[in-house]
Amino acid sequence: MNVWMGPGLLPPAGLRAELAGCQGLVCLLTDRVDRALLDAVPGLEFVSSMSVGVDHIDVQALSERGIPLGNTPGVLVDTTADTAFALLLAAARRVPEADRFVRDGNWTAANAWAPGFFTGKDVSGATLGIVGLGQIGQAMARRAAGFGMQVLAWNRAPRQVAGIEMVTLEELLLRSDFVSVHVALAPATRNLLDAGKIALMKPGAVLVNTARGGIVDELALADALASGRLAAAGIDVFEREPVPADNPLLALPNVVVTPHIGSATTLTRARMADMAAVNAIAALQGQAMPCCVNPEVYR
Numbered sequence: 001m002n003v004w005m006g007p008g009l010l011p012p013a014g015l016r017a018e019l020a021g022c023q024g025l026v027c028l029l030t031d032r033v034d035r036a037l038l039d040a041v042p043g044l045e046f047v048s049s050m051s052v053g054v055d056h057i058d059v060q061a062l063s064e065r066g067i068p069l070g071n072t073p074g075v076l077v078d079t080t081a082d083t084a085f086a087l088l089l090a091a092a093r094r095v096p097e098a099d100r101f102v103r104d105g106n107w108t109a110a111n112a113w114a115p116g117f118f119t120g121k122d123v124s125g126a127t128l129g130i131v132g133l134g135q136i137g138q139a140m141a142r143r144a145a146g147f148g149m150q151v152l153a154w155n156r157a158p159r160q161v162a163g164i165e166m167v168t169l170e171e172l173l174l175r176s177d178f179v180s181v182h183v184a185l186a187p188a189t190r191n192l193l194d195a196g197k198i199a200l201m202k203p204g205a206v207l208v209n210t211a212r213g214g215i216v217d218e219l220a221l222a223d224a225l226a227s228g229r230l231a232a233a234g235i236d237v238f239e240r241e242p243v244p245a246d247n248p249l250l251a252l253p254n255v256v257v258t259p260h261i262g263s264a265t266t267l268t269r270a271r272m273a274d275m276a277a278v279n280a281i282a283a284l285q286g287q288a289m290p291c292c293v294n295p296e297v298y299r
Contacts (some may be wrong), residue, residue, distance in 0.1 A: 016040045020216040025201025025279050029071035033057040050276040055185045070279030070289040072272040076263035081139035083262045084210040091206050091256045093120040129176030132183030133159050173200040174269045185212035195220035204231045210262045222248035
């Protein structure tokens with residue numbers, strides 16, 4: 001058994017070298033598992049990813065080779081919804097901006113208080129639009145209910161949930177004070193919120209993305225925020241991660257950014273690790289993975 005102990009992330013060449021002679025791989029979302037890697041390690045029998053999303057893995061290539069892929073669904077639903085709502089509140093009430101203001105020594109007797117001092121957006125009673133009504137989207141809706149928010153949702157497949165009004169994506173963007181993204185990254189959702197869709201958003205709206213980078217056009221979002229057409233954004237995921245220093249979103253004071261920490265609680269990460277291990281142990285024992293992305297390989 002080979003275990004990468006760092007420092008840093010395991011580079012692609014290092015991953016190929018570490019997999020030499022191994023039956024399986026337990027990986028992170030930072031590890032790219034593509035056809036080139038599979039060709040280099042023809043003896044690979046299974047992959048277990050400590051993640052829910054598997055956009056870092058070529059699932060089709062695995063399935064063609066009869067290789068099962070495990071993931072960790074369900075375990076991070078509430079944790080990620082907590083992060084999304086935290087970003088929503090922080091962006092709406094300008095919390096990081098106000099924090100920097102105080103820490104930088106800008107809060108003085110001359111500007112101690114004024115009616116317009118750091119005014120933000122009301123969350124209670126506002127309209128929340130949820131893009132993707134899976135488990136995390138539904139958990140987000142439950143949190144919104146506690147704030148008396150009206151909840152709209154759009155989902156790729158038909159779905160009805162009590163207390164949530166299902167609408168088209170266009171109507172959701174037109175009506176929502178806050179938009180929270182909860183779809184998986186796939187060919188059909190890449191650049192889903194492009195410049196045209198962002199232009200449909202309600203003036204003064206706030207966008208939150210804790211799903212995956214690549215779903216939102218970051219340049220178009222930055223333009224809408226810089227112009228003042230949108231009030232703010234809370235972004236946990238980026239198209240390129242780690243996010244480059246020249247990403248225009250980083251230069252805007254009305255953007256709250258975090259480094260892909262949607263599931264980052266001690267308990268949730270421990271559960272994810274346990275699930276990834278259980279999937280790997282099952283594969284090593286010749287059994288079906290309890291959480292398998294491509295169960296057709298067992299047929």
